[in-house]
Amino acid sequence: MDAGVGLRAKPHAWAGLGHPRGSSTARVPARFAAEKPARPLGLSSDSRSGGAKRKVSCCRKPAGIEKAYYSADEALILKQKAEDVIPYLNERCIYLVGMMGSGKTTVGKILAEVLGYSFFDSDKLVEKAVGISSVAEIFQLHSEAFFRDNESEVLRDLSSMHRLVVATGGGAVIRPINWSYMRKGLTIWLDVPLDALARRIAKVGTASRPLLHQESGDPYAKVAALVYPK
Numbered sequence: 001m002d003a004g005v006g007l008r009a010k011p012h013a014w015a016g017l018g019h020p021r022g023s024s025t026a027r028v029p030a031r032f033a034a035e036k037p038a039r040p041l042g043l044s045s046d047s048r049s050g051g052a053k054r055k056v057s058c059c060r061k062p063a064g065i066e067k068a069y070y071s072a073d074e075a076l077i078l079k080q081k082a083e084d085v086i087p088y089l090n091e092r093c094i095y096l097v098g099m100m101g102s103g104k105t106t107v108g109k110i111l112a113e114v115l116g117y118s119f120f121d122s123d124k125l126v127e128k129a130v131g132i133s134s135v136a137e138i139f140q141l142h143s144e145a146f147f148r149d150n151e152s153e154v155l156r157d158l159s160s161m162h163r164l165v166v167a168t169g170g171g172a173v174i175r176p177i178n179w180s181y182m183r184k185g186l187t188i189w190l191d192v193p194l195d196a197l198a199r200r201i202a203k204v205g206t207a208s209r210p211l212l213h214q215e216s217g218d219p220y221a222k223v224a225a226l227v228y229p230k
């Protein structure tokens with residue numbers, strides 16, 4: 001584990017907790033149907049209420065998740081935190097936001113499994129929608145704006161569903177329209193220190209990261225500029 005991961009629920013997303021909404025099943029259009037189906041774990045019934053700020057060090061390694069970092073204690077903490085929010089979710093979607101490499105996919109798959117939700121990665125849905133197999137290629141063949149337009153459409157479509165955990169793209173937060181979609185669910189920010197992000201990104205390289213992989217410039221400085229814009 002290279003760092004703790006802070007999971008902070010956005011205050012606005014908590015504001016409407018307690019208002020039931022919609023059906024009990026996630027209806028997933030065919031173009032969204034590729035991800036692993038939800039598989040509920042046996043959760044205890046004495047769920048406790050939670051506050052608006054949650055701090056979780058994760059992760060364990062559930063079946064199917066490769067290269068995840070986990071320990072029994074961390075698995076328990078994440079499971080307990082997930083149990084805490086169940087009474088307040090009312091089947092609403094959870095959107096994980098955070099920088100590239102902050103752990104949205106890793107944490108999202110675990111959360112989905114614990115909650116019995118389905119997991120989606122919005123980058124993957126955009127790739128599928130435009131028929132191009134990587135975000136880097138979409139940026140290259142089209143543009144970032146084209147990618148963002150498609151990302152907004154994907155988030156709009158997802159926002160009409162229930163019982164989903166969505167790992168959003170690192171840049172999804174920059175478009176206000178995306179917040180109008182994510183606001184329908186619970187938004188959680190994975191707040192990871194810059195050093196840890198840089199280490200994780202360096203481990204796999206920047207070739208698949210269009211915003212970091214340019215001819216010149218230090219990727220660390222680029223991540224820093226994205227995390228702390230002037």
Ligand SMILES: Nc1ncnc2c1ncn2[C@@H]1O[C@H](COP(=O)(O)OP(=O)(O)OP(=O)(O)O)[C@@H](O)[C@H]1O
Nearest residue numbers: 001002058067068069100101102103104105106200
């Ligand atoms: N808590 C953690 N501690 C250490 N490493 C982690 C942790 N969570 C995730 N990682 C590692 O960091 C890398 C990025 O994780 P992950 O793909 O889940 O992030 P992401 O936010 O979905 O990234 P992206 O938005 O770029 O797709 C992976 O190699 C993953 O194994």
Ligand SMILES: O=C(O)C1=C[C@@H](O)[C@@H](O)[C@H](O)C1
Nearest residue numbers: 135169170171172209210211
């Ligand atoms: O891998 C990348 O470099 C990126 C992927 C997407 O999540 C984008 O949202 C992000 O801005 C850039």
